[in-house]
Amino acid sequence: DQQVKQNSPSLSVQEGRISILNCDYTNSMFDYFLWYKKYPAEGPTFLISISSIKDKNEDGRFTVFLNKSAKHLSLHIVPSQPGDSAVYFCAALSSGSARQLTFGSGTQLTVLP
Amino acid sequence: NAGVTQTPKFRVLKTGQSMTLLCAQDMNHEYMYWYRQDPGMGLRLIHYSVGEGTTAKGEVPDGYNVSRLKKQNFLLGLESAAPSQTSVYFCASSGVTGEHFGDGTRLSIL
Numbered sequence: 691d692q693q694v695k696q697n698s699p700s701l702s703v704q705e706g707r708i709s710i711l712n713c714d715y716t717n718s719m720f721d722y723f724l725w726y727k728k729y730p731a732e733g734p735t736f737l738i739s740i741s742s743i744k745d746k747n748e749d750g751r752f753t754v755f756l757n758k759s760a761k762h763l764s765l766h767i768v769p770s771q772p773g774d775s776a777v778y779f780c781a782a783l784s785s786g787s788a789r790q791l792t793f794g795s796g797t798q799l800t801v802l803p
Numbered sequence: 804n805a806g807v808t809q810t811p812k813f814r815v816l817k818t819g820q821s822m823t824l825l826c827a828q829d830m831n832h833e834y835m836y837w838y839r840q841d842p843g844m845g846l847r848l849i850h851y852s853v854g855e856g857t858t859a860k861g862e863v864p865d866g867y868n869v870s871r872l873k874k875q876n877f878l879l880g881l882e883s884a885a886p887s888q889t890s891v892y893f894c895a896s897s898g899v900t901g902e903h904f905g906d907g908t909r910l911s912i913l
Contacts, residue, residue, distance in 0.1 A: 699843070724901075733807070733893055733904030734846070779845060788853050789834055789897045790861065793845035 693717045694782050696794035704802050709767040711797050713780030716761065720782040724791070725754060725765050728777045737778070738765070770801045806830065809894050809905035816884045816912050824879040824908050826894030834897035835877040836861075837869060839890040840907075846893060852877055884912045 695714045703709045713723075721742040726734035740747040740754045740763065747754050753766045767774055780794040810825045826835065833854045838846040848861030852871040866888060868880045877896075881888060889912045894905045 694845075696845075731906065733895075733906045735904070736901050739901075788851060788859070789902070790836070790848055790851060791846070791902065792862075793838075793847070795843055795845040 694780055694792050694794040696780055696797050698797050700798040702800045702802060703770045705772055706769045709770045709799055711765040711778050711799065713763045713794055714761060715782050719784040721785055722783050723756060723763050724781045726779040726781060728779060734779055772801045772803050775799060775801050807894055807896055807903050807905040809908050811908060813909045818884060818886060818912060820884050821882050824892055826877045826905060827875055828896040829875065830896060830898055830903065832896035832898040835871065836895045837879045838893045838895065839863065840893060841890050886912045888912050
């Protein structure tokens, strides 16, 4: 039973437009959420995170939104660039868990030039 | 500035063979992790360590053993490889700057 779900395996967006990647979770103990970006043949790299005490965190072109009542978070990329084409993983952890990350299955984002 | 280094990058084994995957980090991180990535399932935690000499089970520990004899190294062992262990294995370490992942080991069990 997946505790973190990314229901869209793939997403295609035109360059310059907004990319919205979604993630749902079921475990109420999760209190910190992260997004990772992964290129082929490389390990995941940290992109942006959000604590459960916030509902929005912004870093340049990347913004993460958290809706605790819906147990839903989303990553917005504006404007999207071809170099953003990668697999994006949503991950969650709970306090005191030795930072054991629970990952979603990932969404392949393709930004078309 | 190597970060997290995994050895080897690729390996093909026959069913029943054993091998050890090595993970080394140069960031003096206390926490280290081994994950496996399978199609459609994201990354799943196999084992982790919160410091030198400590290990603990993650979500999918069966068929694997680990050791953390030195702070900078975290070894993942397969005693008797099975086709179900065909996967891409990622090591990570965690510190104040967050999690850092290696580039993975692609392991095929025939």
